[in-house]
Amino acid sequence: MTGTILTVTPNPSLDRTYEIPALERGEVIRAGADRMDPGGKGVNVSRAVAAAGRRTVAVLPLGGAPGALVAELLDAQGIEVAPVPVAGATRSNIALAEPDGVLTKINAPGPRLSAAEQEALLRTVRDRSAGADWIACCGSLPRGLAPSWYADVVARAHDAGARIALDTSGPALVEALRARPDVVKPNAGELAAAVARPLATVGDALTAAEELRAMGARAVLASLGADGQLLVAAEGAWFATAPVTAVRSNVGAGDSSLAGFLIAGGTGPTALASAVAHGAAAVQLPGSVMPTPADLDAARVTVTPEIPVGRALREPVS
Template sequence: MILTVTPNPSLDRTYEVPSLDRGEVVRATGERVDPGGKGVNVSRAVTAAGRRTVAVLPLGGAPGALVADLLDAQGIEVAPVPITGATRSNIALAEADGVLTKINAPGPELTEAERELLLDTVRRQSHDADWIACCGSLPRGLAPSWYAELVARAHTAGVRIALDTSGPALRQALGERPDVVKPNAEELAEVVGRPLATIGDAVKAAEELRELGAVAVLASLGADGQLLVSDTGTWYGSARVDAVRSNVGAGDSSLAGFLVAGGAGPQALASAVAHGAAAVQLPGSVMPTPADLDPAAVTVTARVPVDRPLTEPVP
């Protein structure tokens, strides 16, 4: 079982519009409502892969109740943490030419009691977990050290933990030696404090994250594939993608693929790449099922092309 923790979940409303004109009345041509948050997406991808997951998330108000209902309708077990504030509602405006404008609300502020209840709920739900995946930003009321505390508690309980966050929360958690961290190129560059121009630059940055405490680093490089850097070696994975439809949730799908394949070694990297490649070829935030995967399109090698320039270098 994979337990996911989403400290700042959301109710995501997406409106399809012909174009976005400031100051004008814009009439939507389509609308959808989805449960949001990186950990929520990991649970959705794990469920699509046919594996059991439990999603821990603070929920409050009408938006929180709707998030729980939507997850339940998708067959995802939810361990809610009741909060007095309302779960945030995010809005995305999808234009016909593919441009996506997102408005993300800050979310509620958790009280000290709610903070402890969230940690306690993770503890109670983790007894049957093979992995805990902690993902996304922290809401108001949770200090940057909150993920570090959660990693420490998970290790005390003997559970492996994967972390997908950024900024001070990532930096502080590295000291507690999370079993795997999953940054993208921008997050790698932010931690090491320098630009990334090549795949080799990304490898060096991942190695520095390991020096700071990460046991393994699963780095998403967008169109350039993924890296896995651990104490047993460094591997590079890529996949053929015929057409990109949406990259929403692709990184979360990759992390789910990595964890359901054991969370270590080149085989898990191949699963991560296959899940990410399948996700970008599906509409919106749809998560791939086993039928969507194309393992034959995936290549994993220990011969990392360190001199290859990144398609989207990080300045």
């Protein structure tokens, strides 16, 4: 499995996206277009990796008709699936996309995993991780899994000699930091929640990212939305931006960004530039479509070690 990026999605979904003229409560709304995609943050990372022509394996619990359809859709995209059968049906999510880029999402909670299903999921991750370049653990935890579950996965991955990237939030993120994941990828809101205070400037985000490193993360790739991305690691800190002509959908943009980071090696300014190029391309595509190399515009990405600490975030996070 040399060169493979293994993804772990404990709470996958079947995502239906509808493009609508406007969201009006209580009215019948006619969609202009709709699409159905396999969903979940790790699933999206695998989709973006596959779109770049790299091998990926997606480990995920699947149940019921929605789960079978998720596996079928991933197979059609050339993604190898390592399914863990579960009794409960895989959740179905709905996204409503308006022309101005506003997205309304309805996310179902997902099935509750039994103790046996949880152990089967861990066992599958262990069995499929040998020789992988990276293991990306992403998304919320389903009912039944303790907040410490990701910390256990990180520890097991390191015992096997694997590098691990983590994209989650809340107690699951904080718990996992003590296991020293190689990189964590919070957005601005998740970063603010992790340090329990508001973020108003890029400097605030930089300080918060440094605190996550002090808590155990070896590197922090922080997405600040339209304001850019930060990479903070032992080797230094960098800030990157890229212009976006029009936002069509931000579903999966952060996941595409993480994929771009890992595809480019997962360390340093070159990987940061790849992350930003992938994220910028993804928001200009419909639904949760992942960008291909032809969609990327790497020449328009700016990366600098000069962090604009005084720059106000366009959407301060409290």
